[in-house]
Amino acid sequence: MSIGSVIVGELRAALAPHGVFVRGIVSFGEGEGPALADGTPARSVILLGNIGGSIWQPFSRWRQSSENAGRNDPLDDWSKAIIRPVAAAFDATAYFPSDPLWQPFQRWAMQAEGLKTSPLGILIHPDYGLWHGYRGALGFADVIEDDERGMVVAHACDHCAEKPCLTACPVDAITLTGFDVAGCRSHLRTDAGKAGCMTGGCLARNACPVGTGYRYSQAQLAFHMAALRS
């Protein structure tokens, strides 16, 4: 068994109670990886994330405690609270998707898993569809071998003739040329937006026929929409 398999196995065990999965490993050439805490470039990054609603119960329990109620960015804070100790235990550097400077999580996921972008800008997975995300990543000074590397080859959107994601948005904020963030946010403040997308989730994301079994719960969808609108 390689050192990489051992690290991945231990990481899986440490993060499983939180609903966080090892999503893939990216290896970099000399000097090409993101900076580690000591300033030297990483040779490998292990991506950590949710699959479907896997994090929702652990996160919700954490959020219910009085010391965590009322936080401005509770999901980011929770991600840091669970991933930082793991990073320290593995002598790794933790990166988080919302921290400036934004690390290229989607580019890493494309390299690690072979995922491609959907018309929404979110990477689509053949099983999980649009219902997955990244909660953090761990940078290592050494190359970590990925013995179980499972690269996605097919791109689900190539086989989707109707592309309902491109017609479901009530204000046409989703087009092949980009995401009209201002148009989306304006709609989310209207009565129709409050009753529709804000309650049941982005209609374009919901319209995707791939991975519907992994769709987030209504509570999680509403949480993410509130974050998108603010």
Ligand code: B12
């Ligand atoms: C800025 C940002 C946004 C901005 C986008 C502004 C814009 N018009 O580009 C806003 C706030 C609007 C946004 C919205 C959402 N986002 Co966002 N966002 C990011 C963030 C922090 C940085 C993206 C970036 O620019 N990176 C910089 C470059 C250097 O990284 P890169 O990987 O090389 O570049 C890729 C992206 O720029 C991507 N891209 C290009 N255009 C767009 C447009 C959108 C809307 C998105 C999401 C991506 C995207 O393509 C590039 C090549 O791969 C990332 C986290 C991260 N650090 O990557 C999350 C991230 C991309 N977002 C994510 C998600 C899930 C969303 C939302 C669904 C969240 C929500 N609350 O509903 C919505 C999507 C809305 C929709 N269309 O359905 C996920 C995507 C996961 C996945 N499966 O791919 C990420 C990775 C965060 C995470 N924790 O997992 N987002």
